[in-house]
Amino acid sequence: MRTKHPIIQMLLIGVVASVAGVALALAIDWFPIAASTAAAPIDELYDVLLIVSVPVFVLVMTVALYSVWRFRAKPGDQSDGAPIHGNTLLEVVWVTIPTIMVSALAVYGAIVLEEIERPAANAMEVEVTGQQFAWSFEYPDTPGGEPVQSNELVLPLGQQVHFQIKALDVLHSFWVPAFRLKSDAVPGITTEYRVTPTKEGRFDVVCAELCGLGHTTMRQVATVLPPAEFEGWLAEQAKQSEPAADDTMPASATDEEEAQ
Ligand SMILES: [Cu+2]
Secondary structure, three states: OOOOOHHHHHHHHHHHHHHHHHHHHHHOOOOOOOOEOOHHHHHHHHHHHHHHHHHHHHHHHHHHHHHHHHOOOOOOOOOOOOOOOOOHHHHHHHHHHHHHHHHHHHHHHHHHHHHHOOOOOOOEEEEEEEEOOEEEEEEOOOOOOOOEEEOOEEEEOOOOEEEEEEEOOOOEEEEOOOOOOEEEEOEOOOEEEEEOEOOOEEEEEEEOOOOOOOHHHOEEEEEEEOHHHHHHHHHHHHHHHOOOOOOOOOHHHHHHHHHO
16 A cells, blocks of 8 residues: 555545534534524524634644654654754744634624624613522513512513623622523623523523532523513512512522521
């Protein structure tokens, strides 16, 4: 068998391994259930990142493993390697190509973010507060004018929500995986994001920033209701919260904290 040039061999192995790697990466179901308008563009972005990054990983590993195998020293060979110093063409190529790739992906990511975060005129404000170890929610715009506090996140289907996120103690991260978007809750500042639910149902709300011993218990539920049912829920909450409007500390938080 005639030995092919090493670069051609590496290229052949790399191409076959890249195709297999990309096929495997795309075959894996990476994403949780999709329940917002942001989910499709973000999942697509993730697939594009896989298609671009898997061949890069495969190429680097092919060159590394092939070189270890093909150019290893023969038994008993104590001689020095060839005195190679620098290769300008190679260095220009391996700086230019990744720079172009990373810049293009950054622009694509920025365009997707701009699209999914575009403010809607009828967006509903929801204030989210993270504290060890529970989320609480405030709805400032209610029919009666009084803000509604809730330990449950309830949202109307098809209406954009503008979350304003705060933290009372340490860093938390407000994340509804089914909506895809996530933002840190940082003491002293207000962070935000916008999302439009597209599916009725109950979805996990989690904290995605290690925030203390009870971090794993910092899980709640987001319920997405048809708009009319949501209005009913909000009106009901407004009625209930009238007598004790000053109770801002969620009872479950203190219980869980004491249990640690
Ligand atoms: Cu946490």
